[in-house]
Amino acid sequence: MELIQGMLARKTTNGPFRPDPVSLEHQHTLMRVAQAAPSHFNSQPWRFVLIENPHTIAEIARISGESMTELIDGGIFFERYRRYFRFSEAEMDERRDGIHIDHLPGPLKPFTRQVFSDAGLRLMRQLGVPKKLGEDNRKLVAGSPLLLAALLDKTEYRPNELSGFYSVFGLGAAIENIWNAVGALGMGIQFISTPMEIQRQWQAISQLLHVPDDLELMAVYRLGYLPEGVGRPSIDWSSRHRKRLSQFVGRERCDVPEEG
Structure with a gap:
């Protein structure tokens, strides 16, 4: 039951970590739980790179921050993900998915619903929000004591081919094992997603990590120990809602929803 409760309490860390280095013991524990994940024919297609060098972290942070600024300023982020934005508890409770935008900078609060419209984007540009968000993102990554690159x-x-699905499935299981284990170690984890949205930036990270031709860089995460009493980022959200069983589980066939 302790394991199940830990899985149900799993969350993403949007804020900063403590500056303390992640112990080698904890790093290797996370690698061992990843190693324990299932994979097709026990192929274990995953590879990981543990990154502690401050200069490498700073460069990845710079790339991540620049990517965030470009995505916000160009409207690319909102075009891709607007359908996941929710603006009230009632809407969140009805849909049971997406993210509730419940924390915005003061000047933007009166325009919460309009922030992610074309007019809102123009306002954000005028207020310098894309640069502010990019800098916030850079600081979060730069202040992380450990980055983890996941490759296949x-x-x-x-x-x-089917092996492509099997490999992604296996890596997903390995990452989920890591995600469920960090809480037991007093740690948090967050996906560094923005560079993946821009091909040249993702390629820059691959080159920085000397990824060989026979490996594919799939994701980068930031990890660290959790502090106490830290404020929220400039723009933040909550996403603890989950769909009801009847919304994603069928009984015997697809068109008969499970009750409960």
Whole structure:
């Protein structure tokens, strides 16, 4: 039951970590729980890189911050993800998915629903919000004591074949094991997603990490120990709602929802 409760309490860390280095013991524990994940024919297609070098972290942080600014300023972020935004508890309770935008900078609060419209984007540009968000993102990554790069072996990861699915499935299981384990270690984790949205930036990170031709960089995460009493980022959200069983579980067939 302790394991199940830990899984149900799993969350993403949007704020900063303590500056303390992550102990080697904890790093290796996370790698061992990843190693324990299932994979097709025990192929174990995942590879990981543990990153503690401050200069490497600072460079990835710079790339991440620049990517965030570009995505926000160009409206790309909102076009891709607008359908997941919720603006009230009532809307969140009805939909049971997406993110509730419940924390905004003071000048933007009166325009909460309009922030992610074209007019809102113009206002955000005038107020310098894209640069502010990019800098916030850079600081979060730069202040993380540990980054984790997740890669796949291309001999298994062939996207146009079933092995591509099997490999992504296996890596997903490995990452989920890590995500469920960090809480027991007093740690948090967050996906560094913005560079993935811009191909040249993602390639820059691959080059920085010397990714060879036979590996594919799939994701980068930031990890660290959790502090107490830290304020929220400039723009933040809550996403603890989950769909009801009847919304994602069928009984015997797809068109008979599970009750409960």
